[in-house]
Amino acid sequence: MKQPSRITLADCIDQYIADHPDLGPSTIRGYKSIKANRFQSVMSKPIKAVKDWQSAYNADSARFSPKTMKNTWSLLNTVTEHCGAKLPKIIEVKQKRHEKDFLSHDEILRFVEESAGHKYRIPMLLGLHSLRQSEILALTFGDIDLEADTIHVHRAAVPDETHRLVFKETTKTDLSTRTVPIFIPALHDELKRIKPYRDASDRVAPYWGSTLYKQTSKFLTEHGFPKGGLHLLRHSFASLCFYLDVPILVTCRLGGWSDYHTVMNIYTHLEKAKLSAENDKLTAFFAPNSAKNEPKKPLKNQEKMDKRREGSNPSFSAKKALEMLDFLKVYIENS
Numbered sequence: 055m056k057q058p059s060r061i062t063l064a065d066c067i068d069q070y071i072a073d074h075p076d077l078g079p080s081t082i083r084g085y086k087s088i089k090a091n092r093f094q095s096v097m098s099k100p101i102k103a104v105k106d107w108q109s110a111y112n113a114d115s116a117r118f119s120p121k122t123m124k125n126t127w128s129l130l131n132t133v134t135e136h137c138g139a140k141l142p143k144i145i146e147v148k149q150k151r152h153e154k155d156f157l158s159h160d161e162i163l164r165f166v167e168e169s170a171g172h173k174y175r176i177p178m179l180l181g182l183h184s185l186r187q188s189e190i191l192a193l194t195f196g197d198i199d200l201e202a203d204t205i206h207v208h209r210a211a212v213p214d215e216t217h218r219l220v221f222k223e224t225t226k227t228d229l230s231t232r233t234v235p236i237f238i239p240a241l242h243d244e245l246k247r248i249k250p251y252r253d254a255s256d257r258v259a260p261y262w263g264s265t266l267y268k269q270t271s272k273f274l275t276e277h278g279f280p281k282g283g284l285h286l287l288r289h290s291f292a293s294l295c296f297y298l299d300v301p302i303l304v305t306c307r308l309g310g311w312s313d314y315h316t317v318m319n320i321y322t323h324l325e326k327a328k329l330s331a332e333n334d335k336l337t338a339f340f341a342p343n344s345a346k347n348e349p350k351k352p353l354k355n356q357e358k359m360d361k362r363r364e365g366s367n368p369s370f371s372a373k374k375a376l377e378m379l380d381f382l383k384v385y386i387e388n389s
Contacts, residue, residue, distance in 0.1 A: 061137055063097045063130060064089055070133040078222070079214035080188075085129065086215050092118070092126050101139045111144050120147045155282055156289035156320055159297035165287075166240050168277050174269045177259040179241040180205070181270070181287030182294075183234050184309035187263055188212050190284065192221055196254030200246055203236040207310065213263060230310035292320045 067089045071082055089097065096110045104110070115123050124146060134141050157165055162182060169175045180190045183205065191211035198205060208231045211219045225231045236242050245258075259266065267283040274282060288309070295305040302321055306314045 058138060059102055060100050061139060062100055063093060063134070066101075066130075066133040066137040066139065070136050073136070078212060079220040080212035083213060083215040085133075088126055088129060093130070101134060101141070107142055108144050111146075115147045123147055155280065155286055156293045157279060157286070158324075159294055161279060162290055162294055165277070165279065165290075166238060169273065170240070172273060174259075174261070174266060174273070176241065176244050177261070177266055177284070178270055178273070178287060179238055179244070180259070181284040182238060182290055183236065183241065184288055184291035185234070186210070186226065186230070186288060186310070187266060187284045189225060189230070189310075190259050190266070191219065191257070191261070191263055193258045194254060195245075195249050195252045195256050195258060198245055198249065198258065200236075200242060200249065203242060205234045205236060207232050207234060211263075219263075225310065227310070227312040229307065229312045232308065232310050234308065289316070289320055292317045293324060296321050296324045 067085055071077060071085055077085075092114055093110055095113060096104045096107070111123070111127065114126070118126070127141075127144070127146065131141050165182070166179070169178055172178070177190050180193065181187075185193070185205070185207060188210040189207050192209035193205070193207070197207070197209075208225060209221060209223055210225050210230075211221045214220050236245075270283045270287065271281065274280065274286065280286060291309055292305055295308075300308075302314060302317055305311075306317050309317070311317055
């Protein structure tokens with residue numbers, strides 16, 4: 055290693071990778087990407103010779119999102135401390151909170167219907183079942199039990215620095231290894247149609263991660279849904295659990311979230327929307343010339359929604375919702 059006075063950010067990143075052989079391929083890929091693309095004005099300069107870190111940070115803030123900058127700065131602090139150096143405190147750009155990065159329950163129903171016939175429908179529906187992209191890429195037909203209507207999630211596939219998929223026999227966290235119920239009949243039907251022609255070791259979604267992201271994002275945009283990829287569909291699972299009154303800790307357990315903050319943010323957003331709707335009802339009740347005590351006729355769209363929930367050609371039926379809740383209870387009791 056260089057003398058402390060000559061060590062650079064690039065040196066620290068290389069040294070950190072060399073001293074941590076247990077780092078995953080996607081983590082190493084991320085570190086090397088930061089070395090090659092971020093903080094380029096100071097990356098190769100001796101850390102002690104850099105006088106204005108704030109300017110370097112601000113320059114990259116114009117190119118990358120606040121979340122990316124926060125993660126990058128956190129990494130740089132970690133690798134420099136590992137090498138005995140220390141970065142100064144800077145003023146971070148506050149992260150703008152996305153108003154909505156998930157589908158509501160009615161949007162989920164529309165998504166299931168409109169995705170019929172799409173080439174990437176199966177991986178997209180797996181996303182709605184809470185699976186991460188890495189879990190979808192590693193899923194095999196041997197992990198699917200159509201008689202029990204369950205998906206066993208226990209592996210992950212991530213790209214290395216050369217963009218080659220590396221398959222790991224572990225998931226992102228211990229809680230990510232889980233069994234998920236197949237609660238959308240359309241997914242059951244799609245898998246039932248092709249599983250007899252596949253070996254147990256065949257991948258359910260034999261695609262590149264970048265392809266899945268692009269195709270999912272394209273479909274969402276073209277059909278008027280919020281912008282996003284498979285991660286948005288994973289978050290939508292939490293939205294659906296909120297609609298079904300599933301406790302947040304159960305949702306985290308079933309969805310493989312070890313940090314409940316992501317789910318909490320979704321629940322909080324929906325709770326505010328629900329509260330606002332109830333407030334509107336109270337306001338309307340006392341509004342001048344309002345037809346009090348007269349039940350409103352449901353809108354046509356609402357009637358369609360109710361029929362779907364009752365089981366009329368369901369994409370997600372009321373029966374399936376109850377089965378899902380029963381599954382959750384048994385799952386938690388036996389865990």
